[in-house]
Amino acid sequence: MNIGDVASVSGLPAKTIRYYEDIGLVSPLRSANGYRTFRESDVHKLAFLGRARALGFTIENCRNLLKLYADTDRASAEVKQIAEEHLQQIDHKIGELTEMRATLAHLVDACAGDHRPNCPILADLAMARQG
Amino acid sequence: MNIGDVASVSGLPAKTIRYYEDIGLVSPLRSANGYRTFRESDVHKLAFLGRARALGFTIENCRNLLKLYADTDRASAEVKQIAEEHLQQIDHKIGELTEMRATLAHLVDACAGDHRPNCPILADLAMARQG
DNA sequence: ATAGGGGTTCCATCTGCTGGAAGGTCAATA
DNA sequence: TATTGACCTTCCAGCAGATGGAACCCCTAT
Numbered sequence: 001m002n003i004g005d006v007a008s009v010s011g012l013p014a015k016t017i018r019y020y021e022d023i024g025l026v027s028p029l030r031s032a033n034g035y036r037t038f039r040e041s042d043v044h045k046l047a048f049l050g051r052a053r054a055l056g057f058t059i060e061n062c063r064n065l066l067k068l069y070a071d072t073d074r075a076s077a078e079v080k081q082i083a084e085e086h087l088q089q090i091d092h093k094i095g096e097l098t099e100m101r102a103t104l105a106h107l108v109d110a111c112a113g114d115h116r117p118n119c120p121i122l123a124d125l126a127m128a129r130q131g
Numbered sequence: 132m133n134i135g136d137v138a139s140v141s142g143l144p145a146k147t148i149r150y151y152e153d154i155g156l157v158s159p160l161r162s163a164n165g166y167r168t169f170r171e172s173d174v175h176k177l178a179f180l181g182r183a184r185a186l187g188f189t190i191e192n193c194r195n196l197l198k199l200y201a202d203t204d205r206a207s208a209e210v211k212q213i214a215e216e217h218l219q220q221i222d223h224k225i226g227e228l229t230e231m232r233a234t235l236a237h238l239v240d241a242c243a244g245d246h247r248p249n250c251p252i253l254a255d256l257a258m259a260r261q262g
Numbered sequence: 263a264t265a266g267g268g269g270t271t272c273c274a275t276c277t278g279c280t281g282g283a284a285g286g287t288c289a290a291t292a
Numbered sequence: 293t294a295t296t297g298a299c300c301t302t303c304c305a306g307c308a309g310a311t312g313g314a315a316c317c318c319c320t321a322t
Contacts, residue, residue, distance in 0.1 A: 002268075002269075003268095003269075004267095004268065004269080013310090013311080014269090015310070015311060015312085016309085016310065016311085018270095018271095019309075019310060019311090023309090033269080033270095033317085033318060033319085034269080034270060034271095034317080034318085035268090035269055035270080035318085036269085036270090044257070047258075048256050048257055051255070051256050052256050053309090054231075055231050055234060055235055055256075056228070056231045056235075058308080058309095059308075059309070065253065065256065068250075068253065069253045069256070069257060072248055073248055074248050074250070075245065075246045075247065075248065076242050076243055076244055076245060076246075076247055076248060076249060076250035076252075076253075077244045077245055077246065079242065079244075079250045079252050079253055080239060080242045080243075080244035080250070080252065081244075083235060083238060083239045083242070083252050084239055086235065087232065087235050087236060087239055090228055090231055090232045090235065091232065093228055094225060094228045094229065094232065097187070097221055097224055097225045097228070098225065100185075100186050100187045100221055101218065101221045101222065101225065103186060104186055104187075104214060104217065104218050104221065105218060107214060108211060108214045108215055108218055111207050111210065111211045111214070112207055112211075113207055113208045113210075113211035113212075114206065114207060114208055115206045115207075115208065116206065116207055117203055117204055117205050117206065117207060118207060119199075119205070119207035119210045119211070121207075121210050121211065121214050122196065122199065122200050122207075122210055124182070125179050125182050125183050125186075125196065125200070126175070126179055126200060127178075133299080133300075134299095134300075135298090135299065135300080144279090144280080145300090146279070146280060146281085147278085147279065147280085149301095149302095150278075150279060150280090154278095164286085164287060164288085164300080164301095165286080165287085165300075165301060165302095166287085166299090166300055166301080167300085167301090184278090189277080189278090190277075190278070
């Protein structure tokens with residue numbers, strides 16, 4: 001399989017697949033003309049990567065998950081730990097965003113949004129909030 | 132005021148303040164020895180930036196907000212629009228993260244997390260989810 | 263032969279900083 | 293006066309995770 005086919009099968013852009021090879025996540029063969037040749041196992045790995053990335057795992061997480069996946073003797077505890085840590089980070093981010101959202105929604109609400117210059121959003125940004 | 136003082140007053144690292152000068156967000160004066168000299172207005176701007184960034188506004192957003200802030204004839208509608216767009220993006224991100232969280236939490240739940248190799252998390256990553 | 267649709271490499275760019283090296287400046291102290 | 297130490301300066305590199313583009317090769321069909 002050439003990179004274009006793999007791209008459409010896996011849903012990952014060709015550029016991304018090359019990048020993943022660059023950083024050692026996947027190692028396709030090369031045919032005589034220099035084209036990358038992907039085995040089933042490579043395609044499989046890339047699909048794995050696509051899903052892990054879609055769940056927000058970092059590249060380093062992915063590297064470890066792939067390693068654990070390849071090791072049929074792994075303890076599921078190791079995988080679970082990675083996932084749990086990631087889950088915590090997601091929760092953390094959601095928390096931050098939710099706080100931002102609340103403040104911002106409050107300000108947007110307070111702003112008339114008309115032709116007049118008076119604007120509570122700018123007023124808030126310009127000086128420390130009191131409450 | 133020298134950069135260190137501004138850093139402690141504004142809460143922004145000196146590095147960040149220099150960076151903000153680099154990209155034209157703030158333009159402190161220079162004293163004879165080459166040190167940056169920040170006026171009250173610069174400090175004010177930096178505090179503004181700090182708060183806008185804390186609300187997740189991009190640098191480009193900040194640039195525009197500062198411009199609007201400086202323009203006492205602005206229409207609050209312009210500010211509100213920037214804020215509303217940003218709010219939508221925050222909502223979008225929260226949505227994505229919440230979906231990720233749900234999937235991941237489900238998987239983490241399903242994984243025994245013991246010494247045995249069997250792992251639903253890896254199983255899921257390895258093949259398309261069915262539902 | 264030529265046009266097109268693949269593929270290849272390499273380098274630059276994006277966001278928003280952050281770290282570090284190499285060096286200048288200033289106030290206080292030994 | 294010399295020197296320490298805390299400042300400050302510039303510049304260059306790097307982080308994640310790609311993505312865009314230039315310049316070029318390859319292969320098939322017309």
